[in-house]
Amino acid sequence: MSHTQSIGERGEPTAALSMLNIDSADPARLARFYAAALGWKVTYSDDSYGMVEGCPPFPCASAGKRIPAGPS
Template sequence: MTDIPVARLAMITLDATDPEPLAQFWSAVLGWPITVLTEQYAMLSGPSHALGIGAIPDHQAPSWPDDGRKQFHFDLAVEDLEAAAARCVELGAKRVEPQPGETWVVLRDPAGHPFCLTDAAAWG
């Protein structure tokens, strides 16, 4: 086995029925500019990675609680959980119920993808 990586993560891509509202949402949440926007695709450029959003006409959001079908989710570090959650809701996210704990807040983005807000202090 070698320590040389096979690849580097360049972008994560989310599916959505309409890329623009999801691109606007994630741009506001992450502070990343939208660098590509068409009817079929959007891309946000971050400091070291990109976030893509592809149009899938019959997109179905993952379930929550996940029942083993959710493939992955974002954990986002924030300074104030409740203030960040309130801002995300203002931007179009929905808070899920039940919440699984007190050290994070689970929300769904406008296309229904679950994501977690976590206390930045826990990440060092």
Template sequence: MTDTQKTDTVPSTAGTTSAKPVATLAMVTLDAPNAAELGEFYSSVLGWPIAYSDENYAMLSGPSHALGIGTTPDFQRPSWPDDGHKQFHLDLAADDVQAAADRCVELGATRADPQPGDTWIVLIDPAGHPFCITDAKNWG
């Protein structure tokens, strides 16, 4: 089979195949108190252009996915540490983890306290969402 040929099955995490996916991930959307401001933050962090932004919604265009941000008037920041109750977080890969974390802090992120590991750095975005800076070499 060549790289351009398609298959109706995909590998599962168990090493076997499963049926063709029902859908593909197109975008992750974050809630925030101010969509435009958080859109600017993530545009600077990821280097992705802002495809759309107003007071209610922002969307960044990534190379294969998009990041959406919606203004939620009653937004409540996630807590940290959260004792394993957070709903999700973003893992961002960087060649220099420390330099990337430092730049994110310059852009408005804060370092989470405590730090739960030593191979990544947990940061909190301006809206309160935790995210990690990880070593790009670990992602293959």
């Protein structure tokens, strides 16, 4: 598992998201969607699950952007 944890400006613990595991009816498709939405890359996908990884900090949150709704 990949994660980072640090202390914020006010001394509170913070964490940065660097990986998503996706379990859905079509994990490969959903993994491609989130990789494109986050600017990350699909590191694994098959019929069971998908995995998307990227560099912290979480780019959408740090840029103040909202993540769009997933494919329907």
